[in-house]
Amino acid sequence: MNVLIVGSGGREHAFAWKINQSPKLGNLFVAPGNAGTAEIATNVNLDVTDFEGIAEFSKKEDIELIVVGPEVPLVAGITDFFKNDESLKSIKVIGPDKQGALLEGSKDFSKNFMVKYGVPAAKSQTFNLSTLEDGLKYLESEKAPYVLKADGLAAGKGVIITSDLGEAKSNLKEMLEGKFGDASSNVLIEQHLSGIELSVFVLTDGEDYIILPSAKDYKRIGEGDSGLNTGGMGAVSPVPFADEAFLKKVEEKVVKPTLNGLKSEGIDYTGFIFIGLMNMEGEPYVIEYNVRMGDPETEVVFPRLDADLLEILDLAGQKKLSEANLEIDPRTATTVMLVSGGYPGSYEKGKVMTGFEELEEVIAFHAGTKDGENGDVLTNGGRVIAISALGETMEKALEKSYRGAEKINYDGKYFRKDIGFDLKG
CATH class of the missing domain: 3.30.1490.20 (ATP-grasp fold, A domain)
Incomplete structure (x- = not known):
């Protein structure tokens, strides 16, 4: 099966890494991709909102499945573009249509949706x-x-x-x-909700669903969750306080009402729903919906999947998700994000990166990187690379992630040294 992943970040590299393990895979392409995806797939120089270009490429390369990583093309209607064209509608697209993408594209729409379908959330x-x-x-x-x-x-x-x-x-x-x-x-x-945050990820074909491992990310640039918000400085999965009883509440009070609401609205939703939650004294409240996998959460969720992700996505695209088999690695996964100096403010690109050959016991998911002319890997974004690891405990996984973070070097490198600080003990 020929697959195209749309996007260029750590999330898309994680998709490519996991899909690349599938025996069902034919050719794998990423548009536009990064230096990491280039090692395991073919990068295609197409913008994520160039629907015409993506369509032409898909026809030329006999693409059977498209996985849309970021939210922008979904909100702009990439799924509708393929659904509404006779020559493209046989291509399975993993990602909701424009109406479904309003769950992330409009906070007003999503809040009204939560109220209408009884999903617990802050008043606004x-x-x-x-x-x-x-x-x-x-x-x-x-x-x-x-x-x-x-x-x-x-x-x-x-x-x-x-x-x-x-x-x-x-x-x-x-x-x-x-x-x-x-x-x-x-x-x-x-209304401000106080508690501890986490994220739960759901894949649905519009009828059935599977719940992926929970994760917690760290958004602030500074240690102790201080300073400006970023796209994410690290993540941990599973979340220790999200036990079976709490996750059952999430399923009954959040996941099921959300999916029933989508059906009631006539929205045919095939894709991921990222549910940002607050645990308030053991009760889940929804902070926000996203209509795709999170980043850097994907970099800790996918290493824990003991399953053929391509097969699962293909079943979702066929509306046969009930046949999917999902096994989860019980170990903890952690990731530490290395960023450019100055991020999330202004920062420079094009810094030469070294140390990849010294990495051990980690997976380096490229986020903002590109290949240089001399075979070098260069920085190409604010968030540069996520260093993920698995361990029997969170502490052991973090030891590996931090060892890897020290090995990679480039001018201006910065990373938080306290990922998981609020989950210890």
Whole structure:
């Protein structure tokens, strides 16, 4: 089976790494890919929203299955593009259509969806520039800390949490006046939930579903979860406090109502649902939905899959997910993200990377890398590479990840040294 993965990050390298293990695989392509995917697949120089180019390439290379990694092409309608073209509709696309992708593409839509279908979540109200004064009054009626969320896609940066009312008011005004472009033309003011966060991942074919291992990622740039938000600095799977009883509650109170809601809305959803959760005194509350796998969570979830991922994805594409066989490695997986100096602010690209040949007992998932002209691997993004490892305990897995993180070198390298700090003991 010929497969095309759309995307260029650590998540897409993890997809390629796992799919590459399948005996069902023919040719594997990644568009546009990175230096890591180039080692195990053929990179294709296509933008993730170049649907015409992706379609032409898919026909030329007899692609049977497309796995869409990032959210942007899903929200833009890549699945609809293939479904609505007679010459393309036989190609199975793993990722929801435009309507299903609104679960991530519009926080207002997803919050109304949760309320409608009884999914436990924080209460919120949505405001735009014409209702700014109402929004400012609403903030005055709420308790700190104040949570402001841009309605649309803002590359993980559209959430502001502050305990200062004046700061919350000025942020609301700035957001509605275009701080995050069109993404913040509508802003949700949301009740702050206190507890400990985790993520649960579901693959569905619209009828049946499988729940993948839980994971917890670390978003802040600084140790102790301080500083600016990033795309993710590391992750751990499984999450120690997410025991069988808690995950059963997640399935009954969140997963099933979500999938039933999608069916009730007439949304034919084939793909992943990333459910960002808060564990509040043993009860799950949904913070957000994403309509794809997380990054860097994929880099700890996929190493724990004792299963043929390509076979599972193919069954999902055929609406036969009930036939899938999923075994999970009981060990803990950890990943540590190496980033560019200055990230998540301004940073330089093109730094030469060394030390790959010294890596042992880890999987290096490339995120922001590219091949240089002299055979070098160069940095090509803010988040550069995720160093994943498996261990009998979280501590043993982290030892391996951190040993690997020390081996890779490039100018400006930075990584957090406290991944899993809140899960120890």
